[in-house]
Each structure stands twice: as structure tokens, then as C-alpha cells.
Amino acid sequence: MTAPALSGAALADQIARRRTFAIISHPDAGKTTLTEKLLLYGGAIHQAGSVKARKAQKHATSDWMALEQERGISVTSSVLQFEYHGFQVNLLDTPGHADFGEDTFRTLVAADSVVMLLDNRKGVEERTRQLFDVCRRRRMPIFTVVNKCDRVGEDPLKLVSDVEAELGIIAVAAHWPIHMSDAVHGTMFRGVYDRRNKRAFLFERDEKHGADKVATTSIALDGPNDPKLLEALGNTDEALQAVEKLAHDIELLDMAGHEFDPAAIASGEMTPVYFASALTNFGVEPFLEDFLPLAPAPVGRDSNAGRIEPSGEAFTGFVFKVQANMDPRHRDRVAFLRVCSGRYAAGLEVTHVRTGKTFKLAPPQQFLGRERAFAEQALPGDVVGVHDRGSLRIGDTLAAAGAPRAEGGKLLEYVGIPRFAPQHFARILSKDPLRRKALDKGLRELSDEGAAQAFFAESMMGPVPIVGAVGMLQFDVMVHRLENEYGAPCTLEMMPYRFPRWVTGPEAAIRRLGEAQDLTLLRDSKENFVLVFRDEWRLRWATDKAGEQGLVFHTEAP
């Protein structure tokens, strides 16, 4: 049954309650743990596997590939959806490993805000900084969570000022940790103080290591010095010390810190800071409660026909990720689509703008790790999986008739989905000559997916497959998937190239240049010519020569 169309006001309400965000962090800061806890609080799972249990199973809810499980890293982005207190949450899970930047960066384009997760001993780390820069450029609202507060870390005051100094963003403590010593456990994370609402949340330690929601007492206060807090903490010497420390820190923050400013948060100039322990669930719920109302609902997105508002009536959306073989039992390909305007509903006829082909939308699929569910409809801000036989590519726009048109009358296309030039190249050597066809198919499909890019060198023996990747780990993923998903076992031989340039111009001139100075000429999977260079010296030389011969170099596929 198709869901009935929504009236304008009902659609506006639905858009207003949507929150689409991603978590960015350096590996090991606790992203997987936090993701799992958000699902626990969102009711999407009923018990969180403790990290130990998860390690034993080598499996977290958002991981699905065997390789992820073997390595204990998260390779693919997935989309997790749940409801929380009236909000419809779309959590885009980004890969954590440093080498999977490409996929992560593209996922950020589909998000409206980000949660920046920091380890309380390490603060801002390299990977955090890189991802932060991408969000900053897009002026995305950024919410900071300092994790692992159950163990002693850096002084929170230092962590907040490091965020400011290292990232150049104004950091304002929204919550502040309450630590208290205890003869048995040493320093304990007892709760958080909500500065704006003058409220303390105190957590009860249990023996379940965060599998269940944590029992929390919420107390309205006149300020950190309110005797109610001391009383709630047990009125002991240790409680007094904890309250004095809290009052001291809050006074410093009030005097020397910045004013909380929702407009500055919305424009990405200010980040509110929260303190939590994803492992024990402490602080997770107070964070969610504060974060969701502050985080932006879906906003307008840029296209070649101008800015498209989510309230626009006609359906539009763009593909930010393609994933083949999500379910090994059904060999399929799913394109992840961010809905930007209108309503995605089964049976709706849409145009694949790049090719001009039209097709009818299937029921939207929503994801919870391995599980797929069919929803009735998807609205702006939602991310859905579209089954596809191979025509959809990253960056493609789908639009219903009636959507705005660009100059020339063609339906709009969304802009700004980043592409990255590979920096490493390897020749692929098939271990089984009989599987050569499967290998070519796998290379083409994985290349469309953005897992790595496939190229071919011409040779007397026929085209030699070469893969290019932004990070070295992408090669391992590629080899693993070629063998496991396409039955095409292969090995890699690294090549010394670092800089690819797509070349356009007369073919004879391109070939002449390719033969000069020991350069290597390749074709990409769309038959475009690509020259690959070992060093910048050769690249500069060839750039000069290309200009003289009427050739044009491009840093990405034309």
C-alpha cells in the first residue's frame, strides 16, 4: 500500500523533526561504542553487546563485511535510523580507519550536522582534524563529545581550550563532568552538570557494563553550589570536594568562556561540548536530549538550478554511496540516496538526470546494520537504499517531473559531492586465468561503488587491469572483495605512480606524449585517457608539453 501524500503543513512537520548526522573521530575514540549506545537509547536495539562480547563475536551492529570483522575496523558506511522522543534520526555511520577517507568525506555531504567524538586522554587527533576541516568548509554544525570520562583523562578545561586552539572554532561547554573520588573505585565519573538548564544528571553504576540504559537521577538546581547536589552525592567529604571542584570550574567557564549562541552553532562557528562515557552509557542520554533539538533539520542544498529547499514539492535526491553485494545471498547493488526535497514513495516515476532514463521507485529500504526493512516513504533528510542494476553512480541526481530545471531545460543536478584522485596504483594479477571475466566485472562494479578506481594499461596481451586508491588499505579491501564476492582471486603488484592526470585532446597527441619520458598512459573504466606520473618533476614537464600540443590535463575524470 502506498502511503498517502502529506499536506504541506504535515510535510513541514515531518521535515522539522528529522536529524541527519554523522559521527567523526579518530580510530579508537569510541565511535562504534557510541553508535551502539545511540541505537540502544533510540530503541533500535534492546541490549548493547558489551565491547568484550562484541570482540568475541567480532561483530558490531553496523558492521557487515567479513573483512571488517577480521580486522575489527569498520569499512563501509551504513545508515542507521531510529526515533527518539519525536525526532526521526538518520545516523550515517562513517568508516573509522584513516585510509577510508573518500567514503567518509562523501558521507559527510549527505549529513546536516556532525558529532565530533574525542578521547578524553587524546583530545583532537590527526584524523579528527582532517574530518573537521571538511565539515568546517561546508559550515556544518559540529557537536563535540568528550568520551571515556569513566577513566581519568586530561583536565576538561584543557580539552575545551585545545579544541579552540587546534581547530580554530569557539568551544562552549554545554555540559560539565562531575567526578568524585571513592575509596573503592578511585576517581569516578558520577554525572554531568547542564550549564544552561542548571540541572545535574547523576548516574548509577551497575554491573552490566553498559548493556542496558543507565539509571539516571536528574536534579534541578540553582547552580553548582546548590546544597541539593551535595546531598544527592551523599554529603560526604568526597562529595563536598566534587561539588567545590565543579563550582570552581563553572565559575571559570562563566567568567572566561564564551556565551552559548545557537546561531553561531548553526553556522559552524561554535561547537557545544559534552562529556560522556559511551562504554557505561553515562552522559549519552543527556547529550542526545540536548543535541537533537539544537541540531539542524534538513536545509536547502545547492544544485545547478540554484538552492533546493526541502519543502519543495517535487521529489529530488542524490546518490552519495554505492555498495555492491550487501547481502551475499542476493547479488545486488544498493545506491544510497539522500532525499533532498519532496517525498520518496514506491511507484513514483523519477528521472536519472545524468542518463535521462526514467524508472519507478521501489519501496524505500531502511537499514539497521545487516537488517533491512521496508518503509512506506522517505522524506527530506532521510537516506534510503535504491536497488540498482549498475546505472547509478556516486553524485547522480534523481528527480521527479516538476522538479526545478537548470539552464537548457534539463532537470536539476546536485553539486559538491567530492571526488578524489588516487595516490597509489597497483597492477592486479589474476591467480586464476579462467576467472578473468569475473575479475573485470568486479573491478568495474567496485570502481563504480567508489571502493577504488579501475584503470587499464594497453598491452600486446590485451588490457592489463590496474587499481588506483586514495589509501593503501583500499587495496586490501579490493583484493578481499574480488575474491569473496566475485570468485576472482588475485594479487597486487605495487606501481611507483603518485599523480594521475586525465588528458583530453587529439588522441594522436595524447599517445605521443604518453610515449615520451617514460610516462605511462592508462584508460579508466569509461575509456578516458589518464597519464600517471612518478614524481612532480615529470608531471611539471608533461604539463608544459601538453599545453604546447593543445592537450588539457584534469585532476579528475572529465
Ligand code: G4P
Ligand atoms: P572506534 O569505533 O572509534 O574505533 O572505537 P570503538 O568503539 O571500537 O572503541 C575503541 C576502544 O575504546 C574499545 O576498547 C572500547 O571498549 C573503548 N571505549 C569506547 N568507549 C569507551 C568509554 O566510554 N570508556 C572507556 N574506558 N573505553 C571506551 P577495546 O576494543 O576493547 O580495546 P581495549 O581497550 O580492550 O584494548
